[in-house]
Amino acid sequence: MRAVVMGAGSWGTATAKVLSDAGTDTTLWCRREELADRINESHTNADYLAGITLPSNLTASSDIAHALTGADLVVCAVPAQSLRDNLSDWRPHLSDDATLVSLAKGIETSTLMRMSEVIAEVAEVPSEQIAVLTGPNLAREVAEGQPAATVIACTDLSRAEQLQQMFNTGYFRPYTNTDVIGCEIGGAVKNVIALACGMASGVGFGQNTLATIITRGLAETIRLSSAVGGQIETLAGLAGIGDLVATCSSPLSRNRTFGAHLGQGATMEEAQAAASGQVAEGVKSCTSVTALAEKYQVSMPLTEAVNSVCHDGLPVADAVSSLLGRKTKPEFRSGHA
Ligand SMILES: NC(=O)c1ccc[n+]([C@@H]2O[C@H](COP(=O)([O-])OP(=O)(O)OC[C@H]3O[C@@H](n4cnc5c(N)ncnc54)[C@H](O)[C@@H]3O)[C@@H](O)[C@H]2O)c1
Numbered sequence: 460m461r462a463v464v465m466g467a468g469s470w471g472t473a474t475a476k477v478l479s480d481a482g483t484d485t486t487l488w489c490r491r492e493e494l495a496d497r498i499n500e501s502h503t504n505a506d507y508l509a510g511i512t513l514p515s516n517l518t519a520s521s522d523i524a525h526a527l528t529g530a531d532l533v534v535c536a537v538p539a540q541s542l543r544d545n546l547s548d549w550r551p552h553l554s555d556d557a558t559l560v561s562l563a564k565g566i567e568t569s570t571l572m573r574m575s576e577v578i579a580e581v582a583e584v585p586s587e588q589i590a591v592l593t594g595p596n597l598a599r600e601v602a603e604g605q606p607a608a609t610v611i612a613c614t615d616l617s618r619a620e621q622l623q624q625m626f627n628t629g630y631f632r633p634y635t636n637t638d639v640i641g642c643e644i645g646g647a648v649k650n651v652i653a654l655a656c657g658m659a660s661g662v663g664f665g666q667n668t669l670a671t672i673i674t675r676g677l678a679e680t681i682r683l684s685s686a687v688g689g690q691i692e693t694l695a696g697l698a699g700i701g702d703l704v705a706t707c708s709s710p711l712s713r714n715r716t717f718g719a720h721l722g723q724g725a726t727m728e729e730a731q732a733a734a735s736g737q738v739a740e741g742v743k744s745c746t747s748v749t750a751l752a753e754k755y756q757v758s759m760p761l762t763e764a765v766n767s768v769c770h771d772g773l774p775v776a777d778a779v780s781s782l783l784g785r786k787t788k789p790e791f792r793s794g795h796a
């Protein structure tokens with residue numbers, strides 16, 4: 460089996476390292492030829508994962524045709540809002556029977572589609588050939604070989620099991636799931652909730668506030684996922700609460716860090732500049748998740764508040780007052796949070 464990881468940012472590079480460490484022959488596609496040359500020469504990707512030595516059997520290429528031709532496994536590691544355009548360029552070079560794995564945690568703003576839906580439409584492959592890899596996986600920790608688990612979701616369980624073996628290393632432990640919807644909604648919404656946690660921490664609030672946002676954020680995630688067709692138990696797992704805890708708690712999270720800048724009074728432009736070009740997916744997905752919630756008539760007050768802070772100029776302090784000023788209610792309604 461030959462794998463290609465399309466996108467050499469933090470997570471693409473870390474994922475290519477996992478595949479290589481698991482013994483899979485892997486190519487890492489970079490947009491810039493100069494980055495591919497540097498990775499091949501130095502076995503490091505200093506732009507995104509400084510100090511990490513990449514396996515010597517991992518090769519990089521900036522040539523799309525060369526990278527994709529004959530690849531059995533194509534891992535899509537570009538940001539959510541750029542997946543459609545990138546895939547259109549890759550499409551002519553994809554093998555008909557290749558498995559496509561999505562790493563992106565977002566909802567397309569122009570269509571409200573999940574990433575697996577974008578892949579199915581643009582690459583014109585059946586959903587059984589598309590998988591999602593998601594979970595509490597901060598790229599630097601995984602690249603350092605710190606123990607972590609993940610979820611590989613595919614409607615075709617035997618394909619998920621095959622991928623599970625390809626990604627399984629002594630430090631990275633994949634679990635299978637067939638609930639692609641729940642996994643994708645979990646991954647997209649946790650970035651928005653991490654922005655909220657970052658804002659709270661930037662303001663100076665402590666652990667009670669953090670735990671409250673994570674828990675009520677999980678309730679929003681479960682409501683949306685259930686409405687779209689996902690299973691509740693998925694969100695009690697790595698793709699739900701697992702990823703929420705990692706992303707909402709870690710200073711390594713770009714989304715949490717972005718939110719912290721806003722909580723400290725930075726403008727959107729200042730927070731963007733501090734991110735040094737790395738993507739905080741929740742900043743765009745808060746708009747599409749809010750729209751998806753409206754489409755399915757699901758209440759997501761935290762998500763709406765994050766969207767208003769990021770895109771309507773609502774001050775963080777006003778978002779806090781507005782959330783706490785809502786009518787009181789039971790914790791659980793009709794069996795759902
Ligand atoms: N970094 C993590 O810890 C992590 C972990 C799990 C999932 N993810 C998800 O993986 C996806 C990729 O994240 P990442 O951390 O590798 O991002 P990144 O910002 O570190 O890198 C993005 C990569 O995509 C490439 N790219 C191609 N087309 C692009 C475009 N139009 N605009 C911007 N970049 C473009 C860039 O060159 C770069 O190699 C995101 O959806 C993210 O949520 C990230």
Ligand SMILES: O=P(O)(O)OC[C@H](O)CO
Nearest residue numbers: 594595596597712713714
């Ligand atoms: O750095 P973030 O905020 O994009 O989060 C990274 C991963 O998604 C954590 O699982």
